[in-house]
Amino acid sequence: MTDYQAPVRQMRFTIEHLADLPEVVALPDFSSVDTDTIEAVLEEAAKFAGGVLAPINWLGDRQGVKVVNDAVVVPQEFSDAYAQFCAGGWPGIASNPEFGGQGLPKTVALACDEMWAAANVAFALCPELSQGAILAMDRHATDELKQAYLEKLVSGQWAGTMCLTEPQAGSDLSTLTTKAEPAGDRYRITGRKIYITWGDHPMAENIIHLVLARLPDAPAGTKGISLFVVPKYKLNADGTPGECNDVFPVSVEHKLGIHASPTCVLAFGDRGGAEGYLVGKPNEGLAAMFTMMNYMRLGVGAQGTGLSERSYQKSVSYARERVQGRAPGVKGQVAIIRHPDVRRMLLLMRSLTQASRAICYYTASCLDRMAHGTDAEAAAKWQARAELMTPIAKAWCTEIGQEVTELGIQVHGGMGYVEETGVAQFYRDARIASIYEGTNGIQAIDLVGRKLLRDGGATVAAFVSEMRSVDAPLANAGEDLAVVRQALARALDELVQCSTHILTGERRDPELVSAAAFDYMMLIGTVIGGWQLARGALVATDQLAAGGDKAFLGTQVVLAQFYAEHVLPRCIAHAAVVRAGSASTMALVADQF
Numbered sequence: 001m002t003d004y005q006a007p008v009r010q011m012r013f014t015i016e017h018l019a020d021l022p023e024v025v026a027l028p029d030f031s032s033v034d035t036d037t038i039e040a041v042l043e044e045a046a047k048f049a050g051g052v053l054a055p056i057n058w059l060g061d062r063q064g065v066k067v068v069n070d071a072v073v074v075p076q077e078f079s080d081a082y083a084q085f086c087a088g089g090w091p092g093i094a095s096n097p098e099f100g101g102q103g104l105p106k107t108v109a110l111a112c113d114e115m116w117a118a119a120n121v122a123f124a125l126c127p128e129l130s131q132g133a134i135l136a137m138d139r140h141a142t143d144e145l146k147q148a149y150l151e152k153l154v155s156g157q158w159a160g161t162m163c164l165t166e167p168q169a170g171s172d173l174s175t176l177t178t179k180a181e182p183a184g185d186r187y188r189i190t191g192r193k194i195y196i197t198w199g200d201h202p203m204a205e206n207i208i209h210l211v212l213a214r215l216p217d218a219p220a221g222t223k224g225i226s227l228f229v230v231p232k233y234k235l236n237a238d239g240t241p242g243e244c245n246d247v248f249p250v251s252v253e254h255k256l257g258i259h260a261s262p263t264c265v266l267a268f269g270d271r272g273g274a275e276g277y278l279v280g281k282p283n284e285g286l287a288a289m290f291t292m293m294n295y296m297r298l299g300v301g302a303q304g305t306g307l308s309e310r311s312y313q314k315s316v317s318y319a320r321e322r323v324q325g326r327a328p329g330v331k332g333q334v335a336i337i338r339h340p341d342v343r344r345m346l347l348l349m350r351s352l353t354q355a356s357r358a359i360c361y362y363t364a365s366c367l368d369r370m371a372h373g374t375d376a377e378a379a380a381k382w383q384a385r386a387e388l389m390t391p392i393a394k395a396w397c398t399e400i401g402q403e404v405t406e407l408g409i410q411v412h413g414g415m416g417y418v419e420e421t422g423v424a425q426f427y428r429d430a431r432i433a434s435i436y437e438g439t440n441g442i443q444a445i446d447l448v449g450r451k452l453l454r455d456g457g458a459t460v461a462a463f464v465s466e467m468r469s470v471d472a473p474l475a476n477a478g479e480d481l482a483v484v485r486q487a488l489a490r491a492l493d494e495l496v497q498c499s500t501h502i503l504t505g506e507r508r509d510p511e512l513v514s515a516a517a518f519d520y521m522m523l524i525g526t527v528i529g530g531w532q533l534a535r536g537a538l539v540a541t542d543q544l545a546a547g548g549d550k551a552f553l554g555t556q557v558v559l560a561q562f563y564a565e566h567v568l569p570r571c572i573a574h575a576a577v578v579r580a581g582s583a584s585t586m587a588l589v590a591d592q593f
């Protein structure tokens with residue numbers, strides 16, 4: 001099914017105006033990145049996503065993966081596509097040029113990540129994990145390890161994984177038991193990891209596992225976890241993959257979605273001990289792994305956006321073709337796109353998708369400004385903003401991914417519920433994104449417990465006052481944007497009041513953070529989405545006045561109006577839940593459930 005065309009124009013508009021591209025490319029590290037390069041990258045990525053990855057998405061879902069003789073078998077078409085992906089230089093577009101990467105801003109690379117996920121999220125997970133592993137190693141590994149591994153990972157010749165989860169250690173990694181015993185200049189790793197994405201496959205020459213394990217004298221809990229690199233094939237003296245290391249896939253999980261992504265149970269050291277190398281300092285592995293996890297969290301948010309976009313595109317084309325029912329003032333039957341209720345669903349899909357895209361790209365832009373800024377004060381501001389945005393991008397955009405792909409099924413009626421149209425696959429594939437990389441509940445608790453509370457609400461307050469600065473231009477924009485102005489102002493007031501409520505109520509009610517976190521996360525995500533669509537509408541209004549493209553720019557205005565009328569009112573409900581606190585949530589004892 002070649003039914004996905006990346007919305008390059010919408011992406012460019014978002015990168016430029018809502019993710020502040022001019023500020024990003026003004027940073028010295030990006031001095032060679034010009035508009036033509038970005039244009040060319042997005043156009044070529046769109047061709048690859050639509051022409052190579054999207055057509056094998058359905059096949060991957062049907063065929064799945066299996067373990068045969070200690071190895072995972074994936075569809076041959078996936079191996080072929082991966083070879084093309086690497087030949088095109090896609091794995092390293094945002095990686096460090098020192099190791100062969102192209103050093104593009106994450107703000108641009110994330111648009112490509114959205115395309116890969118939209119076209120084929122099961123495939124996209126493989127290079128995404130490699131990128132996370134590269135970043136963690138680049139930041140925390142010794143020069144020797146970097147020299148041995150990074151170039152091959154950046155080129156895609158080798159792939160990466162992240163190995164955290166064990167049966168008793170999921171959201172809470174403090175009980176992790178995988179062991180690492182010193183053995184000369186290396187370590188012998190033994191233990192079992194579960195749910196390891198792309199834990200084994202034949203697409204790359206070697207697989208580089210980043211593994212959390214405990215040293216013999218490690219303190220209990222999260223302060224006793226270290227990070228190791230464990231290659232599938234040990235390296236020969238010349239750096240090429242040699243004999244098999246002692247790490248094997250035991251089985252693959254049978255899942256609701258992402259069937260072509262092998263989710264493996266991996267056995268480390270069942271046959272004598274897997275050789276591994278310490279990354280970073282002993283017992284500080286969790287902090288090092290956070291580099292990878294935070295990277296992955298934004299990527300998972302972009303999976304929500306990509307699948308939303310794909311489901312939207314398919315739903316629009318179905319709604320144009322499917323003829324059912326009649327409409328006032330029209331002779332004969334009409335296509336369902338004429339019905340207000342179907343339009344409501346399509347516009348919800350489109351406006352939520354665009355809000356989600358803007359949130360993800362903006363987060364990437366905060367990361368670029370944090371990592372590549374030359375001014376320490378500005379870099380600190382962007383770091384705080386990026387840390388605030390990361391759980392929002394992960395959790396809000398994946399909740400939206402579920403809502404939008406579910407709406408896609410509804411637009412298709414019965415044809416959405418049967419598998420042939422493909423929209424059911426988007427819904428199934430989107431479901432995992434709320435679970436992995438830290439469940440959305442845990443993300444929300446991180447947002448409130450760490451990002452809001454740790455500085456007494458200062459980061460949120462600074463962001464709110466920036467968001468309020470669109471009020472004056474909205475007022476000047478006239479009647480068309482009056483509804484946007486009003487709804488955004490109300491939503492921002494709710495956000496401010498809820499932030500204060502949590503900041504002042506947390507001591508009184510120790511369960512408040514966990515009880516209110518999810519709705520606070522949905523509230524702030526919905527507000528930021530509204531702010532971004534308002535910014536888009538303001539740019540569009542200016543460009544329309546200068547004679548710009550009416551169809552495209554007019555759509556940006558309508559998206560902001562629709563979102564203001566149909567989505568921003570949700571903030572009132574989320575705020576009411578936050579204010580309700582934990583009393584009824586905690587009222588039942590466990591036996592009463």
Ligand SMILES: Cc1cc2nc3c(=O)[nH]c(=O)nc-3n(C[C@H](O)[C@H](O)[C@H](O)COP(=O)(O)OP(=O)(O)OC[C@H]3O[C@@H](n4cnc5c(N)ncnc54)[C@H](O)[C@@H]3O)c2cc1C
Pocket residue numbers: 162163164165169170171172194195196197198255263432435436437438439440441442445514
């Ligand atoms: C398809 C797939 C791919 C995956 N890929 C990888 C991978 O590549 N590498 C890897 O290491 N792991 C991977 N995982 C594991 C994934 O990250 C975990 O499933 C996830 O972190 C949740 O852990 P858990 O399943 O143990 O759920 P649990 O931790 O048991 O959580 C169950 C429920 O309880 C809630 N909960 C738990 N603790 C708290 C708390 N303190 N406060 C409030 N609520 C709480 C959770 O939010 C959730 O709703 C993958 C999982 C799947 C299904």
